[in-house]
Amino acid sequence: MKTDDLISAMVVDGGVRRSPLPARFAVAVAAGALVAATLFALGLGVRPDIGSALQTWRFGFKLAVGGLLFALALWACVRLARPDASVRPVLAALAVAPALLAIAVGYELVAVPSHAWIERAIGSNSRICLTAIPLLAIAPLAALLAALRTGAPRSPSAAGAVAGLVAGALAASLYATHCTDDSPLFVVLWYSPAIALVSLAGALAGRWLLRW
Amino acid sequence: MMRAANGGDAGAYRRLLQELAPLLRAAAGRGFSRYGLGTDDVEDVVQETLLAVHLKRHTWDEGQPLLPWVQAIAHNKLVDSLRRRGRRVHVPIDDVSEVLAADEDYAAMNGVDVERALMRLEGRQRDIVLAISIEGATAREVAERLGMTEGAVRVVLHRALKSLAKAFRSTLP
Numbered sequence A: 001m002k003t004d005d006l007i008s009a010m011v012v013d014g015g016v017r018r019s020p021l022p023a024r025f026a027v028a029v030a031a032g033a034l035v036a037a038t039l040f041a042l043g044l045g046v047r048p049d050i051g052s053a054l055q056t057w058r059f060g061f062k063l064a065v066g067g068l069l070f071a072l073a074l075w076a077c078v079r080l081a082r083p084d085a086s087v088r089p090v091l092a093a094l095a096v097a098p099a100l101l102a103i104a105v106g107y108e109l110v111a112v113p114s115h116a117w118i119e120r121a122i123g124s125n126s127r128i129c130l131t132a133i134p135l136l137a138i139a140p141l142a143a144l145l146a147a148l149r150t151g152a153p154r155s156p157s158a159a160g161a162v163a164g165l166v167a168g169a170l171a172a173s174l175y176a177t178h179c180t181d182d183s184p185l186f187v188v189l190w191y192s193p194a195i196a197l198v199s200l201a202g203a204l205a206g207r208w209l210l211r212w
Numbered sequence B: 001m002m003r004a005a006n007g008g009d010a011g012a013y014r015r016l017l018q019e020l021a022p023l024l025r026a027a028a029g030r031g032f033s034r035y036g037l038g039t040d041d042v043e044d045v046v047q048e049t050l051l052a053v054h055l056k057r058h059t060w061d062e063g064q065p066l067l068p069w070v071q072a073i074a075h076n077k078l079v080d081s082l083r084r085r086g087r088r089v090h091v092p093i094d095d096v097s098e099v100l101a102a103d104e105d106y107a108a109m110n111g112v113d114v115e116r117a118l119m120r121l122e123g124r125q126r127d128i129v130l131a132i133s134i135e136g137a138t139a140r141e142v143a144e145r146l147g148m149t150e151g152a153v154r155v156v157l158h159r160a161l162k163s164l165a166k167a168f169r170s171t172l173p
Helices: A003-013 A021-043 A057-080 A087-111 A114-122 A126-149 A156-176 A184-209 B002-006 B010-034 B042-055 B066-086 B096-101 B103-108 B112-120 B123-133 B139-146 B150-169
Strands: none
Touching: A003 B010, A003 B042, A003 B123, A003 B150, A021 A057, A021 A126, A021 A156, A057 A087, A057 A156, A057 A184, A087 A114, A087 A156, A087 A184, A114 A184, A126 A156, A126 A184, A156 A184, B010 B042, B010 B066, B042 B066, B042 B112, B042 B150, B112 B123, B112 B150, B123 B139, B123 B150, B139 B150
16 A cells, blocks of 8 residues: 555544543543542541641641642653653652652651651551552553553653552542541651552553553 | 644645655655665555554644654654564665665555555455545545445544554564
């Protein structure tokens, strides 16, 4: 078949308007978040003392850093769905939330006497934190990978990993309203690996699913 | 022109793809000769790239220039192709410039991979692709001939193009 003939077929197929990438991601996030929030409400639920917890900076910071990671990773994910994405702004965006967490950890180490560090870091919810976040992240990750499949990522594994970050951050933000361990020490020790696990799963899935 | 094409202007879209083809041909030729590969497969890469440009056109951000986006797709497809073929082709070419000068001849060449990919399509998909591409029939003419609605023909055509792109990816050396 000659190239001109192939072009004819594409021109005939070209009349259909296709929805832009950001709209596809909005649908994916909404669907994934709905499933995750339903599972969360059925299985875990918000902690009973949410009202007083909201008055403390540690709880507020935990929610804020999760929400920030979610928003920036989502922005990065939409970018990485394009074949001509530049990597540097993506890396810069992804570094913001970890940097803030590092600052908060530094502050906590100063504010809390050293004999209480271990207790704060170990907390009482580590096992459920490590299981709930990946489980809640499954539906959002699947939806995001489906949206990415309609994209054209230069690096399938990088795009998959960032999709995992988005899903992990979403799941962590939900879970954070249940968890009563609010110290940044606990967050860095348990939330981070849970999100990293989802990101790794996204990278591996991306290698298989996101080639185009 | 891509903006007009995304807005549904078929004439503009055809002109755009026809103008992109020689650029892609030159780029693929350069890529192949840089790795000391023959240029027999250049048209396959051109067709695979055009197909990706077509199927992924919603990933172009309308606020950005078009060419870097096309080049990114072309680069991706060239690398894929070199990976697939690298092991098969080992013949270094003697005179690169001579081959490049003959580039324009490839426009008249048939894509080998696309023929192979067409063979793998199911019957109705293949009939519709051939009728529209080789015979230059419109979707409506094909619909009347096959007793389908025009919309159904378009759906089959779109799936067929997606299958073609997938078959390209799985072309084995």
